[in-house]
Amino acid sequence: MKTLTVDLGERSYPIHIGHGILPLLPEKLAECGIGSPTPLLVITDSAVAPHYLKPVEELLRGAGYPVTTSVIPSGEASKSLEMLDELVKVALEAGLDRKSVIIALGGGVVGDLAGFVAASYMRGIRFVQVPTTILAHDSSVGGKVAVNHKLAKNIIGAFHQPEMVFYALEMLRTLPPREVRSGLAEVAKHGLIWDAAFVEWCESNADKLLALDPEALEYALYTGCSVKAQVVGQDERENGLRAILNLGHTIGHALEAVSRYELLHGEAISIGMVGSAKLAVRFGRDPVIYETTKRLLRKLELPVAVPSHIDTSEVMRTMMYDKKFKDGRTVFVLPEAIGRVEIVRDVPVAWVEEVVEELKREA
Amino acid sequence: MKTLTVDLGERSYPIHIGHGILPLLPEKLAECGIGSPTPLLVITDSAVAPHYLKPVEELLRGAGYPVTTSVIPSGEASKSLEMLDELVKVALEAGLDRKSVIIALGGGVVGDLAGFVAASYMRGIRFVQVPTTILAHDSSVGGKVAVNHKLAKNIIGAFHQPEMVFYALEMLRTLPPREVRSGLAEVAKHGLIWDAAFVEWCESNADKLLALDPEALEYALYTGCSVKAQVVGQDERENGLRAILNLGHTIGHALEAVSRYELLHGEAISIGMVGSAKLAVRFGRDPVIYETTKRLLRKLELPVAVPSHIDTSEVMRTMMYDKKFKDGRTVFVLPEAIGRVEIVRDVPVAWVEEVVEELKREA
Numbered sequence: 001m002k003t004l005t006v007d008l009g010e011r012s013y014p015i016h017i018g019h020g021i022l023p024l025l026p027e028k029l030a031e032c033g034i035g036s037p038t039p040l041l042v043i044t045d046s047a048v049a050p051h052y053l054k055p056v057e058e059l060l061r062g063a064g065y066p067v068t069t070s071v072i073p074s075g076e077a078s079k080s081l082e083m084l085d086e087l088v089k090v091a092l093e094a095g096l097d098r099k100s101v102i103i104a105l106g107g108g109v110v111g112d113l114a115g116f117v118a119a120s121y122m123r124g125i126r127f128v129q130v131p132t133t134i135l136a137h138d139s140s141v142g143g144k145v146a147v148n149h150k151l152a153k154n155i156i157g158a159f160h161q162p163e164m165v166f167y168a169l170e171m172l173r174t175l176p177p178r179e180v181r182s183g184l185a186e187v188a189k190h191g192l193i194w195d196a197a198f199v200e201w202c203e204s205n206a207d208k209l210l211a212l213d214p215e216a217l218e219y220a221l222y223t224g225c226s227v228k229a230q231v232v233g234q235d236e237r238e239n240g241l242r243a244i245l246n247l248g249h250t251i252g253h254a255l256e257a258v259s260r261y262e263l264l265h266g267e268a269i270s271i272g273m274v275g276s277a278k279l280a281v282r283f284g285r286d287p288v289i290y291e292t293t294k295r296l297l298r299k300l301e302l303p304v305a306v307p308s309h310i311d312t313s314e315v316m317r318t319m320m321y322d323k324k325f326k327d328g329r330t331v332f333v334l335p336e337a338i339g340r341v342e343i344v345r346d347v348p349v350a351w352v353e354e355v356v357e358e359l360k361r362e363a
Numbered sequence: 364m365k366t367l368t369v370d371l372g373e374r375s376y377p378i379h380i381g382h383g384i385l386p387l388l389p390e391k392l393a394e395c396g397i398g399s400p401t402p403l404l405v406i407t408d409s410a411v412a413p414h415y416l417k418p419v420e421e422l423l424r425g426a427g428y429p430v431t432t433s434v435i436p437s438g439e440a441s442k443s444l445e446m447l448d449e450l451v452k453v454a455l456e457a458g459l460d461r462k463s464v465i466i467a468l469g470g471g472v473v474g475d476l477a478g479f480v481a482a483s484y485m486r487g488i489r490f491v492q493v494p495t496t497i498l499a500h501d502s503s504v505g506g507k508v509a510v511n512h513k514l515a516k517n518i519i520g521a522f523h524q525p526e527m528v529f530y531a532l533e534m535l536r537t538l539p540p541r542e543v544r545s546g547l548a549e550v551a552k553h554g555l556i557w558d559a560a561f562v563e564w565c566e567s568n569a570d571k572l573l574a575l576d577p578e579a580l581e582y583a584l585y586t587g588c589s590v591k592a593q594v595v596g597q598d599e600r601e602n603g604l605r606a607i608l609n610l611g612h613t614i615g616h617a618l619e620a621v622s623r624y625e626l627l628h629g630e631a632i633s634i635g636m637v638g639s640a641k642l643a644v645r646f647g648r649d650p651v652i653y654e655t656t657k658r659l660l661r662k663l664e665l666p667v668a669v670p671s672h673i674d675t676s677e678v679m680r681t682m683m684y685d686k687k688f689k690d691g692r693t694v695f696v697l698p699e700a701i702g703r704v705e706i707v708r709d710v711p712v713a714w715v716e717e718v719v720e721e722l723k724r725e726a
Binding site: 081082084085088089092093119120121122123144146149150151152155156157158159237238321 | 445448451452455482483484485487507512514518519520521522600601684
């Protein structure tokens with residue numbers, strides 16, 4: 001087991017990562033001040049519950065914790081105010097008070113929703129992230145929690161740091177292959193924004209990652225979490241540096257929404273990262289950035305092209321809610337080189353539109 | 364104009380209180396870092412809008428601010444997740460970004476709701492409280508914002524401090540007399556928990572307060588805000604001292620809910636404070652506490668008895684969601700003397716029930 005720390009003063013917390021570590025969960029909870037018999041509410045989803053809810057529940061009960069569980073429907077649609085309302089009802093009926101703790105057992109949707117329940121129930125109670133997907137190595141670190149609005153993703157939320165991230169990689173075994181690939185897009189992103197050597201490593205080890213080779217996976221997720229932890233440690237509330245984590249996300253979020261979430265998050269940001277590389281090249285950056293980005297993502301069996309049935313003007317309209325468009329220009333995170341990005345404040349919207357259109361012909 | 368500071372380190376903010384100060388609003392906004400042309404969303408309710416929305420809007424536009432306005436239905440029912448959803452839509456359609464500011468123009472309902480919109484929109488934007496009721500001298504200070512759940516009041520919320528509280532007392536002139544009385548209950552509370560001399564002053568000046576005498580009102584609200592600011596400054600997130608602000612609120616919240624909000628907040632806590640005084644006497648405190656509390660509240664023309672049609676067992680059930688009841692005991696804020704309270708951790712639930720029942724016969 002490896003342990004990292006997200007360094008945020010009195011809100012600092014550990015990230016434990018390892019294969020076969022699930023039995024250590026009660027011990028690690030106690031280490032971060034959540035000793036038995038603290039009442040726990042375990043929130044998970046219908047995809048994760050059949051595999052892991054019972055073992056986790058028994059483990060926690062066995063250690064003396066009173067446990068309530070709630071299973072939400074799997075999928076982005078659960079990140080809603082309606083589901084917040086429902087989970088608050090569950091929490092109230094279970095008698096959760098301000099000292100109780102919520103355990104988010106699942107991927108990004110569960111983490112974001114359960115985290116926002118924790119952020120707002122009784123004006124904030126503690127929570128712990130127990131990620132069960134590769135994608136969640138990103139979303140579980142950094143305290144960004146939220147639900148969606150019909151008009152925009154993640155628009156209702158909070159910065160609410162977990163007490164601990166507990167990443168038992170044996171739970172990744174049951175992930176569908178498409179979810180594995182989608183998750184690796186955020187791993188790739190952490191390399192592309194921060195660490196050229198890691199990009200090279202990912203390309204060389206893509207097959208192992210896709211096959212969920214334990215050692216490769218542990219290294220990749222440790223490295224990814226460590227990039228995230230460093231960025232978040234320097235800019236908790238996204239006033240500056242943290243924006244670099246949005247590489248590929250402006251186009252990606254719009255594609256997710258316009259595809260009605262048929263594109264998974266990682267798939268959408270994969271395409272978005274190719275788009276960012278293309279924009280960078282238009283600004284005069286080395287075309288090798290674009291080639292390397294694309295080669296890496298294809299090695300990870302991720303899409304690099306916008307599906308042809310998607311309407312470019314709808315993508316552009318959707319982006320307007322996400323980003324500030326002013327005088328025909330907007331802000332983007334663009335690669336300067338592999339492993340390094342910059343915030344570019346005067347990207348012509350016309351270029352973005354052309355790039356989205358070009359991305360349809362990408363192969 | 365008098366100015367107080369709520370001292371919370373980098374989250375400190377001023378409270379400006381005075382008669383006829385509304386024209387100074389743009390200047391005071393600029394002083395706290397909200398210069399024109401910061402986009403503003405003014406949220407108010409259907410009771411306040413006819414009197415003050417237009418003047419406030421014109422004032423702000425005149426000073427160069429782009430202003431969007433939204434009028435919610437007046438009343439507690441607006442503190443809902445549905446209204447949050449609606450206001451987020453308004454904010455998105457108005458193009459509000461993370462640098463925009465929400466102005467809560469109204470009483471406690473507007474402040475709590477608009478404050479929670481500000482706390483959660485884009486994971487938190489700035490907001491300013493412009494209270495228009497006496498009650499809001501309490502709720503606008505301290506950063507507690509929330510909406511209600513069907514099962515419990517204020518259960519979904521945040522601690523989100525405003526940038527400023529701007530209290531133009533000339534706006535109180537249009538308050539219905541019942542709202543004036545209700546608001547004075549929180550003024551009385553601030554005396555009862557903190558300042559025996561102020562309790563005496565309130566009793567002697569009750570007629571002036573009920574008549575909205577400008578000088579008496581300014582003194583009372585300045586003193587009330589100052590008690591609140593001192594308590595909040597010592598315990599921002601209600602880990603200890605801040606609980607004393609809940610004098611009368613355990614019984615009060617339950618009465619509000621069971622009466623389906625026919626009892627106004629101040630009316631309910633007035634009855635609750637009489638209940639707390641009765642409990643204190645059962646614990647051996649001087650009966651003069653009960654007599655003084657009751658005399659003060661009656662001078663302020665507030666109810667001191669539980670309406671006879673209210674079902675005591677429903678009140679008790681409702682209280683369960685609000686407070687921890689364990690082994691037949693619960694926690695209460697009880698007066699030790701006039702101007703001083705204590706947290707009592709072993710109040711027999713049976714005593715609470717007897718007191719609620721006795722309160723029906725109070726005269």
